[in-house]
Amino acid sequence: MKVKFITYDTCFGNGAQTLAQNTLHHMTGNSNQGMIVIAPVEKKSTPEKTEKAKERRREKVRALFGKGVDVACDDDDVIELCKDVDALFVLMFINGVWPTFKECLDRIPVPKVIFSLGTQESRVCGDFYKRGSWDAWWSERPLIRDFNIKKGFVSKDTPYIVGCNVYDLTCPLTPQEAAERRNPQSLITNARWTTSKGAVPLLEMFNKLQLESPNLQMDAWGWKSNEGGISFFSMVKSVPERWEAWSRVSKLARGTYSRKDIPHILGGLEKGTAPRFAVDLTNYKGDGTIWGDGGLQYCQAEALDWGSVPVVDRGFHQGDAWDKVLLRVPDSCLNEKAVTKGPALAAWLQKEILPQWNVDEHAERIHLGRQYIKENLSLTRFNSSIDEIIEKLKVR
Numbered sequence: 001m002k003v004k005f006i007t008y009d010t011c012f013g014n015g016a017q018t019l020a021q022n023t024l025h026h027m028t029g030n031s032n033q034g035m036i037v038i039a040p041v042e043k044k045s046t047p048e049k050t051e052k053a054k055e056r057r058r059e060k061v062r063a064l065f066g067k068g069v070d071v072a073c074d075d076d077d078v079i080e081l082c083k084d085v086d087a088l089f090v091l092m093f094i095n096g097v098w099p100t101f102k103e104c105l106d107r108i109p110v111p112k113v114i115f116s117l118g119t120q121e122s123r124v125c126g127d128f129y130k131r132g133s134w135d136a137w138w139s140e141r142p143l144i145r146d147f148n149i150k151k152g153f154v155s156k157d158t159p160y161i162v163g164c165n166v167y168d169l170t171c172p173l174t175p176q177e178a179a180e181r182r183n184p185q186s187l188i189t190n191a192r193w194t195t196s197k198g199a200v201p202l203l204e205m206f207n208k209l210q211l212e213s214p215n216l217q218m219d220a221w222g223w224k225s226n227e228g229g230i231s232f233f234s235m236v237k238s239v240p241e242r243w244e245a246w247s248r249v250s251k252l253a254r255g256t257y258s259r260k261d262i263p264h265i266l267g268g269l270e271k272g273t274a275p276r277f278a279v280d281l282t283n284y285k286g287d288g289t290i291w292g293d294g295g296l297q298y299c300q301a302e303a304l305d306w307g308s309v310p311v312v313d314r315g316f317h318q319g320d321a322w323d324k325v326l327l328r329v330p331d332s333c334l335n336e337k338a339v340t341k342g343p344a345l346a347a348w349l350q351k352e353i354l355p356q357w358n359v360d361e362h363a364e365r366i367h368l369g370r371q372y373i374k375e376n377l378s379l380t381r382f383n384s385s386i387d388e389i390i391e392k393l394k395v396r
Helices: 015-028 047-065 075-081 101-106 126-131 142-150 175-180 199-212 230-237 240-252 259-267 298-306 320-324 342-353 359-376 379-395
Strands: 003-008 035-038 070-072 087-091 112-116 136-139 160-162 182-189 217-221 253-255 274-280 309-312
Touching: 003 015, 015 035, 015 087, 015 379, 035 047, 035 075, 047 070, 070 075, 075 101, 101 126, 136 142, 136 379, 142 160, 160 379, 175 182, 175 359, 199 217, 199 230, 199 240, 199 342, 217 240, 230 240, 240 253, 259 274, 259 298, 274 298, 298 309, 298 359, 309 359
Parallel strands: 003 035, 003 087, 035 070, 087 112, 112 136, 136 160, 182 217, 182 274, 217 253, 274 309
Antiparallel strands: none
16 A cells, blocks of 8 residues: 655654654655655745745755655645555644645545644644544544544544554663763753643743752753744743743753754763753643553653653653653642642752652663663554554555
8 A cells, every 4th residue: 555644844853753754664664755744835926936946945844854755835746746645644734834735635535544643733733623534543642532532523433543652762871871870960851842841830940940959950952042922922921920030041941952962962971961850741631641551752752761760740641650760740739720830840859859869769760761662662563553544444
């Protein structure tokens, strides 16, 4: 069966690109063969100028994704690239990014599978939910499936396949060696700036720690010091105390990073320099990962691989078994809506966590975390979910 996977040009470096590459590698043996990246280009004054603008856009996208990808700059490009496919896989798009997607996909008369990465997409990717005529759905956690069915976004007749995240361990250090490289008085966040990643409580946490524990080593990777947009304005700039906090915390913002930067960010360059904790407060309404379901966040898997213990939201990570690997924020740090309070999180870390340091206990968490990744975030498990999709499409 010949398939293609449509994704978008802003997904470079995160789980969306990895998802597409793993799918295509299993189907074609090549991670980029069959990937279509949507990168819109507005029409210019002449066809010649439009084509030149398209070619510049294609070169820029291929420099990020790899030479093997196809770049579609308009709907006609998509139709041409899909004229000989047997099935089409499509990642959900944020509303407005591809406004003509429905008309375009309806012109391609083959089975179509939608890939979902989280329940927050019901809000930011609602247009794709409304299309309704999908032949199968794939998501990476069982709770995403439960949410979509409960909300009526998925017809009971539509095949729904649950897979997992995929992560390959790459750190050459043993758990003990990785633990010995930690600075006990250090923490970072390696999660991008967004509401669903707990940006506001993280901002408040960093602010309190900076004011009260100036000797802590702290960095905010994935954050930009010149953040813009409506969400940043509503979350921070329009709230005086948060805007004041940002003036201090933005000095920790190290910007976005790529895969090649991970060993430096999480592994440290030498003994005693690596971060002890990596904080990621991911929490989506109706979503979460149950111990053993393979839904561990990618940045948390990176942290465990390279020796930092993730500090996480206990509402998202369900099941007490997580406590032997991760550091789940306690109930005492939550407000009445079970949302983490940044100052309370900082106080808990200051009083109960950071003063205690046991290199062997840290190494054991890393050992168990890597073991979990091998067993639950495996490519074999993921490939089985893709095979299940193909079988269901054949039946239909």
